[in-house]
Amino acid sequence: MAFDLGFDNERNDISYSNSIIQQMENNFDLVLITERMDESLILLKDKLCMEDYEDIVYLRLKVRHNSSRRKLSAETKDKILQWNYLDERLYDFFNKTLDKKISEYGTLRMKNELQIFRSHLEAAAKRCILYYDQFDMKPWISRIKLRDNAGAHCEQLTWGEVKYGDYLRKKQQKYSGEGRVHQPSYGELKRMLNEAQKAVIGSK
Structure with a gap:
């Protein structure tokens, strides 16, 4: 590991x-x-x-x-x-x-x-x-x-992990409407999650 x-x-x-x-x-x-x-x-x-x-x-x-x-x-x-x-x-x-x-x-x-x-x-x-x-x-x-x-x-x-990974990436591209999907960094993901959580808490 x-x-x-x-x-x-x-x-x-x-x-x-x-x-x-x-x-x-x-x-x-x-x-x-x-x-x-x-x-x-x-x-x-x-x-x-x-x-x-x-x-x-x-x-x-x-x-x-x-x-x-x-x-x-x-x-x-x-x-x-x-x-x-x-x-x-x-x-x-x-x-x-x-x-x-x-x-x-x-x-x-x-x-x-x-x-x-x-x-x-x-x-x-x-x-x-x-x-x-x-x-x-x-x-x-x-x-x-x-x-x-x-x-x-x-x-x-x-399916193995490689095939499933390819499938998920293609699915992302389909819904993004772009040829290449931007993969957010860990920092970006954390910031997005914090903003989403604040939005949910603020709406209650």
């Missing part, structure tokens, strides 16, 4: 990791945790004022076969944590941050939302997935085989 974010993933001093955590906390209002994706998406849905669960529905892609999962020894686990010190600190901090956000959102409210959301996930899986097939290039991973005539929405749910 640290490498992908542009940080020095080989540094393991606490002062550097603290500065990175502070920088990320200042830049990101919400960090999603992969194995807590359902809770993360519900918080995202609330933060972006989405009304429809279909906006956050997903299908599980590239699932590892159970036969390919291995139990690691305590010694190996310790070595992995040492080798990935900065990643481990980032994960630990934002995992705890997610706990705090769930508490602020309401534990009982989150429990109820999870039940509703997971019923939508089950419905999407039944509607879209025929079965999981072997992924030829990576035989330890399964891939989705869609039902016949599953529909465009199901097809989109199987």
Whole structure:
């Protein structure tokens, strides 16, 4: 994670990791945790004022076969944590941050939302997935085989991030009416959000 974010993933001093955590906390209002994706998406849905669960529905892609999962020894686990010190600190901090956000959102409210959301996930899986097939290039991973005539929405749910990114950029261009969409900087986005919030508060 640290490498992908542009940080020095080989540094393991606490002062550097603290500065990175502070920088990320200042830049990101919400960090999603992969194995807590359902809770993360519900918080995202609330933060972006989405009304429809279909906006956050997903299908599980590239699932590892159970036969390919291995139990690691305590010694190996310790070595992995040492080798990935900065990643481990980032994960630990934002995992705890997610706990705090769930508490602020309401534990009982989150429990109820999870039940509703997971019923939508089950419905999407039944509607879209025929079965999981072997992924030829990576035989330890399964891939989705869609039902016949599953529909465009199901097809989109199987897209990778590159294809989906291209699709979203084209959609932006279509609605902007321009050949090239201006991508606001983080500062511009923050300023726009503050202005929108003031406008909403002022209208109440």
